[in-house]
Amino acid sequence: MTMRSMTESDGETGVRARIAHTVSVLAAGGVPEVFSSALLNGAAPEDVALLTEETLVRLVKAAFAHLSSRPRGQHDARVYNPDWAGAPAITVIETVNDDMSFLFDSVAGELADRGLDLRLTSHPILAVERDAAGTLEQIESDLHSAKGRSLPHESIIHLHIPQLESEAAMAELKAALDKTLADVRAANVDFLAMRDEVRALAKACRVANVPYSQADRNEAAEFIEWLAGNNFIFLGVRRYGLSGDGALVPELGLGILRDPAVKEVGEGRDTASLPQIGEGAPLLITKSALWSRVHRRAYADFIGMKLHAADGRETGELHIVGLFTSNVYTHSARHIPYLRLKTGLVLARAGLDEESHSGKALATVLETYPRDDLFQIDADTLLPYALDILSLYDRPRVRVLPRPDAFGRFVSVLVYVPRERFDSTLRQRIGERLAAAFGGKVEGFTPLFLADVPLTRVHYTLSREGGPVPVVDRGELERLVAEDVLSWSDRLRDALRAAHGPKARVLMERYGDAFGGGYTAAYGVEIAVADIERLERLSPERPVALDFYRREDEPATRIALRLLSYSRPLPLSERVPMLENMGLKPINERTYRLRPGGESGVPCWVHDMTLERSNGGTLEVSGSAERLEDLLTAVLRGEAENDGFNALVLDTGLAWRDVALARALGRYLRQAGIPYSQDYLWTTLVGHADIAERIVALFHARFDPRLDTDPQVRATREEPLRREIEAALAEVSSLDEDTILRRFLNLVDAALRTSYYQTDADGRPKGVIAIKYQSAKVEGLPLPRPQFEVFVYSPRVEGVHLRFGHVARGGLRWSDRPQDFRTEVLGLVKAQQVKNAVIVPVGAKGGFVPKRLPVGGSRDAVQAEGIAAYKLFVSSLLDITDNLKGGDLVHPDNVVRLDGDDPYLVVAADKGTATFSDTANGISHEHGFWLDDAFASGGSVGYDHKAMGITARGAWEAVKRHFREIDIDIQQTSIRVVGVGDMSGDVFGNGMLLSTALKLVAAFESRAGSGGLVRRAPASVQPAALVLGGLRRLADLAGRRHLPAYGEEHPAFARGARAARPQQGGGDPQRGDDRHPQGGGGPALVRRHRHLCARLLRE
DSSP states (O other): OOOOBOOGGGHHHHHHHHHHHHHHHHHHTTOOHHHHHHHHHTSOHHHHTTSBHHHHHHHHHHHHHHHTBOOTTOOEEEEEOOOSTTOOSEEEEEEEEEOOTTHHHHHHHHHHHTTOOOSEEEOOEEEEEEOTTOBEEEEESOTTSHHHHHSOEEEEEEEEEEOOOOHHHHHHHHHHHHHHHHHHHHHHHTHHHHHHHHHHHHHHHHHOOOSSOHHHHHHHHHHHHHHHTTTEEEEEEEEEEEOTTSOEEEEEEEEGGGSTTOOTTOTTOOOSOOTTTTSSSSEEEEEEEEEOOSSSOSEEEEEEEEEEOTTSOEEEEEEEEEEEOHHHHHSOGGGSTTHHHHHHHHHHHHTOOTTSHHHHHHHHHHHHSOHHHHHHSOHHHHHHHHHHHHHHHHSOOOEEEEEEOTTSSEEEEEEEEEGGGOOHHHHHHHHHHHHHHHTSEEEEEEEEEOSSSSEEEEEEEEEOOSSOOOOOOHHHHHHHHHHHHSOHHHHHHHHHHHHHGGGHHHHHHHHTTTSOHHHHHHOOHHHHHHHHHHHHTOOSSSOEEEEEEOOTTOOTTEEEEEEEEESSOOOHHHHHHHHHHTTEEEEEEEEEEEOTTGGGSOOEEEEEEEEEETTOOOOOHHHHHHHHHHHHHHHHTTSSOOSGGGGHHHHSSOOHHHHHHHHHHHHHHHHTTOSSOHHHHHHHHHHTHHHHHHHHHHHHHHHOTTSOOOHHHHHHHHHHHHHHHHHHHTTOOOHHHHHHHHHHHHHHHHEEEEOTTOBOTTSOBOSOEEEEEOGGGSTTOOSSOOSEEEEEEOSSEEEEEEESSSSOEEEEEEOSOTTTHHHHHHHHHHHHHHHTTTTOSOOEEEEEEESOOOTTOOHHHHHHHHHHHHHHHHHHHHHTSOEEETTEEEOOTTOOOSSOOOOOOEEEOOTTOTTOHHHHHHHHHHHTOTTGGGSBSSSTTSOOTTTTTOSHHHHHHHHHHHHHTTTOOTTTSOEEEEEEEOTTSHHHHHHHTTOSSEEEEEEEEOSTTSTTOEEEOOTTOOHHHHHTTHHHHHHHHHHHSOOOBGGGTOHHHHHHHHHHSOOOSOOOGGGTOTTOTTOSOSHHHHHHHHHHHHHHHHO
């Protein structure tokens, strides 16, 4: 025997042939052909085709063994998993039973209730002969033959479901099937007895002398007889008599009500008295709380009627439970007893002509009324409900028609909603609202799309656990359902009207279709209105809006951020670093794309994030939300930098500009040479946030122009802050952190002025912070120390301006050294002092670093950003500089001065700023500065070096004239020279290129870092070499590396070199003492220069 799978490609004919072969194999093994053929051919061919022949043989043999013995009058069910090698992953369900109604659909209903899918079904009916013990003796081959008709018929149900994984699950399923089959047997066995009992009731109803009209009694009798005419599936009947004290006493139980434990009104409920029966009508029809396991899984229908003796005396009650057959739902109500009387009464009371449009429409309303409800509802309630429904045909709108059942166990609710709005989401939303209103749960719903009106009717059935049915205001419930029915767009329109009045129409046109399904599913219209208000403020100039808030369901450890972005989304890679630097970490994120104005509008994005503290702990929304919003907005707009200083906002009461001040101090400390990284600086401040907050408060106490500037008052303000700071510093255990915090404090004490409190033309704080320091008070500064210096900070530019005296002039350099531009500038000003010592005793220099040069930008773009940074730098210097107007000293606005008058500020060009003089003078003019276009030398209104001969060539011509006056032609005669300056540039270097007769014996090096060192020219530098262009080579050489120091080969000149170096130590610059703290310059140095040069030239 070949064991192979019957695949779908075999086709039905092939499957039937395989079945025939399997039947013959089974017959050879003792299984009757009639059984195996009926079982296998009763299954769908495509299901059989999936099983191997071996599997089929084993399954049929097992089924036949199951059939072989069964006690009379009992069902036999089993549930098992095939366990042979190669067996399919299925669970087999088999039942053997006397053939009766409702077997298969009842078993299938049990499986459906459990969510178990059927993979194969076969339900053959066999004519079987058994002995007294129930052992199988014969199966008649022809069910319809005389013998077949005479033998008992038995039902075999063979089902396959997905494999159950445990014995417990199979045992539970078998127990449930046993209960179902027991109910089926009970309903079948007692069917005739129940029908007879019901018919006897109908007969008694006609003749009894009871307090109902003859028409009502006749209608009740006809209805009962109609039920017995195959229009009702009788599941159980229970008759009650009356005891001496009038209590109901069970006398008879049939069907599933044979068991006294089964209550016809529901498990666990007392049936001792149902006073509703017989009130106003002979019959009570309602729903039982008894769940039917027979035929159809549903709550059974309940019919109750009072029993009376011939003299009209009440003798008890008859309770019937079962299910209406399909006839009840397909036949017209006019042809069903009891319903025809009720609907006729309603039509008559309505006073409408039955042939009129309204009369026919009302008849249709009654015909389409849910049939179960039509049985249960009384005419007094039905009439207004029917008329209410009829009015919907003229004016469709939302209607809610609730009806509790007689015993308060169920509530039936008819809900009418616009057809175009109905969907599963709305259906579920309304169901939840109804369940909440009536204190129950939705057991079922049936939607009906009405033909003649654009409405959908949804019939909800709610079950309740007990207790009085809540009294619900129908009007209020209708209003709430109407709100549920409104589309999200409808609710948005209403919300905009409430918030913006007449402007709502314009906003709705712009935003009505802007929100996608994901957004509308996640947020209510109140949030959308707030988002619209934010979106209206967005523009290319203001591309972000945001809101920190706490959702109602969020714990105190979390906060939400809603960020709206114009024209482009902000990727997580941008947002996350910003938030992490603020001390927050994202937990989850959702992004929604909005399209205000439709496809032609500019898209916007909503980013909704949930955040926690990076270091844990709670988040106070009320105290920090506004400051966090201001900070993140400033970072996104480029007004604040994105670094760890920003975490101070979360841990203190500082605003973002206070943090910018702390950052400015930190950036200056970097330039001052503090040996700690910026990371360490901000980590220290955040770790000691209380000290950082007090240091900033001390700065405000000293420089806030809104406070009293009287020195004594200011000192009084500062004193408690200083005590608090010192006390807190005493608790700092780390020496490094103590040093860092004290350096920040020192900068506040060393500051003399600041532009921090100044505002622009719009009244907003300026984006640049300039702080003037008394350099001698700044701890840790390298020598020489200027008399004053101004540090300028903004996210766009940083710079410093050093002045060694009140009256000092010097160039401003575009530096390319962001980490140490102060060191560069300090070196330049030292060299300047050396070179210009004969001219002026002190000088000044400045340097700035543009921080936002376009990456990969063109030369023009880089230049434009450099000029913009230069303007900010120069403007900030002038912002805190005194002015002269008409000879009177004018102090800068909103600046507290802790130094004396200081109106002198002159700048010049330097590396990178040679063409910026006009720009600087323009800034001077805008500020109304007293020097106006004399602020910066050069430029269109200053002197032109070339035109005036103040160039290397001009200097050379002056030298030629000088020597010609003493009869020396320096173009022909070799002369010995000492150069002072820079051979790769400067007047000295460029001048040498104009002669072939110079003999360079030494160069007084003035470049930064040289300390004015005298360096000897190489011995190879002779006039002949210069004639051949060697001087140009030498100039190039000097531009690449320093010349060797003269003292390295000649001790005398080495001593001279040392003498020419600026010395450190104390002293007085006015006396020319080389030990003065400014580090050089003055008459003493001039004398040394002259002496050394003379010695060199004499040699």
